[in-house]
Amino acid sequence: MVSKVKEKTWFSKHPVLGTIAIIFGVLLFIGGISNLFNSDNSQTNTNSNVNLPSTDNVINQQNTQTQSSQNTETTTIQTQTTTPPVEEQSDKATIGEKNALSKAKDYLDYSAFSYTGLIKQLEYEGFTHQEAVYGVDNCGADWNEQATLKAKDYLDYSAFSFNGLVKQLEYEGFTNEQAEQAVDNCGADWNEQAALKAQDYLDYSAFSRQGLINQLEYEGFTPEQAEYGVQAVGY
Numbered sequence: 001m002v003s004k005v006k007e008k009t010w011f012s013k014h015p016v017l018g019t020i021a022i023i024f025g026v027l028l029f030i031g032g033i034s035n036l037f038n039s040d041n042s043q044t045n046t047n048s049n050v051n052l053p054s055t056d057n058v059i060n061q062q063n064t065q066t067q068s069s070q071n072t073e074t075t076t077i078q079t080q081t082t083t084p085p086v087e088e089q090s091d092k093a094t095i096g097e098k099n100a101l102s103k104a105k106d107y108l109d110y111s112a113f114s115y116t117g118l119i120k121q122l123e124y125e126g127f128t129h130q131e132a133v134y135g136v137d138n139c140g141a142d143w144n145e146q147a148t149l150k151a152k153d154y155l156d157y158s159a160f161s162f163n164g165l166v167k168q169l170e171y172e173g174f175t176n177e178q179a180e181q182a183v184d185n186c187g188a189d190w191n192e193q194a195a196l197k198a199q200d201y202l203d204y205s206a207f208s209r210q211g212l213i214n215q216l217e218y219e220g221f222t223p224e225q226a227e228y229g230v231q232a233v234g235y
Contacts, residue, residue, distance in 0.1 A: 011135055021106050024094050025211060037210070045106075047086055049086055050233075062199075068210035073199075082109060093134065094127065094131070096127060096131040097130070097131050097134040097135065099127070099131075099135075099140050099182055100122050100127045100131040100134055100135030101134065101135040101139060103120060103122060103125060103127070103133075103135060104118055104132075104135040104136055104139040105139055105140075107121060107122075108139060108141055108146075111146075111153075112146045112149035112150035112153060113141070113150075113173075114143065114144055114146065114147065114150070114169075114173030114174040114178070115136060115141075115143055115173065117172050117173035117174075118132075118135075118136045118139070118141075119133060119136050120132075120173070121134045122135055122136070143178055144173070144178055144181055144182065146174075146178075147169055147174045147179055148179040148181075148182040148185050148186060149183035150172060150182070150220070151165055151169060151179075151183055151186040152184040153184050154168060154169075154182055155186060155188055155193075158200075159193045159194075159196035159197035159200060160188075160197075160219075160220075161190060161194070161216075161219050161220030161221040161222075161225070162183055162188075162220065164219050164221075165179075165183045165186070165188075165219035166179045166180055166183050166221035167179075167220075169182060169183070188226050190221070190222075190231070191225055191228045191232075193221075193225075194216055194221045194225040194228055194229030194232075195228065195229045195230060195232035195233060197216060197219060197221070197231055198216060198229035198232065198233045199232075199233050201215055202233060203217075209230055209235040212226075212229075212230050212233075212235065213226045213227065216229050216230070
């Protein structure tokens with residue numbers, strides 16, 4: 001009986017090449033696994049490098065917003081503290097002060113007063129000095145305007161020289177500046193005032209020509225104005 005010869009495989013026929021092929025396959029397998037791990041690590045690093053807001057920047061922004069809010073609140077509180085409402089200021093006045101203010105306005109409705117003159121008038125009415133001052137301080141009067149009105153009032157019933165009218169207004173309590181601006185703006189013709197004053201003197205007494213001129217100059221008229229006044233009445 002003839003035995004069957006066993007057929008050799010390729011690896012049996014080529015043992016060296018087979019070994020090389022196996023080694024090469026193992027290397028390829030290992031390289032593929034290494035590439036796979038490197039790909040995962042690259043993706044992980046990419047994700048970890050995403051720009052996130054800096055913690056310091058976020059804290060600084062929050063601190064800035066908080067400080068700005070605090071500054072705004074502080075400004076509001078200071079404004080409310082230093083500027084009390086008008087209603088609160090008015091409520092602080094006493095009954096006497098409110099009545100003094102009302103009386104001061106009543107007086108100014110029909111006559112002109114200086115600052116000190118109106119205070120004296122209110123004190124004459126029985127108000128205390130403090131109440132009178134409050135009333136005059138808050139009556140809203142323009143004292144230059146009051147001086148001009150008072151100057152015109154005097155000229156309505158008597159004749160004055162420029163200097164004479166200034167002195168009269170100062171006697172009423174107006175300052176020198178208030179009195180002079182009032183006389184400057186009262187619209188008087190001082191020659192005409194000298195003539196009126198000359199006639200007033202002659203209406204209740206007799207004067208020589210020079211005596212009348214001297215009297216007019218004593219009243220504050222200039223020599224030229226006094227001469228004009230004397231001539232106007234027939235001297």
